[in-house]
Amino acid sequence: MTGGKKILGEERRNLILDWLKLSDKPLTGSYIAEKVNVSRQVISQDITLLKARNEPIIATSQGYLYLKEQQYSRPSRVIISTHNPEQTKEELYLMVDCGVTVKDVKVEHPLYGNLTAPIGVSNRSDVDQFYEKVKATKAPLLLQLTGGPHSHTIEADNEEQLEQAIQKLTAAGFIMKNATST
Template structure:
């Protein structure tokens, strides 16, 4: 039985960067921990250090992504929405079904100021997984703190798709006007 040589922290962080840069999908902390042979908490610390060093890593509801790999879409815009929590799933599914990437949600909190949370969903499967995690954890939507008012950064392959996304949200009564 051969024993694996234990990696140093720097070696492990170099591997983490390599894995994230070469993967097209988000990698969860648990997946990275298993690959590296360490706990998920060690991975969280490693990712924090890598981010502090300026590496463009983002934690999303689906896992960690290296942002330079996510710049395939050409157009981006910020949209303002307003709706009750029970309309959140409809809003997100309308957007991703058009091929729109929903990058984040932003609110203006009366005490903390601007708060932004990463969403990074671009298809129905990712959106449904996002809602599953919300329900499993009994988490509240950020928009619940502002009476349903919130912003999203969205991106798509062209302006026409972004215009269509806004029109669909407007028709559904989800766009803040």
């Protein structure tokens, strides 16, 4: 926090919502906290309150993102992949190099059922940031819960980019099966 004026309660949440709606990229909790002169934990609580109001905000590895209507209109697919944890970066690079956004990762857990986590990577820089957080936190990847098998929702500006990514993943031996377009 800086020495500036602290923005309180509802006014702060309205500002956060406006910033998220206007941003084309995720905003970190630290960035928002600095702008409104509160702690990152206060921002986390604000995001929770906004989500409780059914605001379509997700937390990605790069920060908070407001899901805009147009984000649903891009062609997308669900792919089922398998590899070891050390190949995660390679898998993500293969997809983003084709112009694909990797929206999430999902696994089928024997006790908890489907577990989904947003990823939201669209380029190598995003992948590098995601991978640095994985290394820094030493948190296990979801694929480690299943021994490798997992799925991703991927989207792109056109079907050709999706097909190119699927072909590259298949050639690399990552694809288990390809689900239908969504």
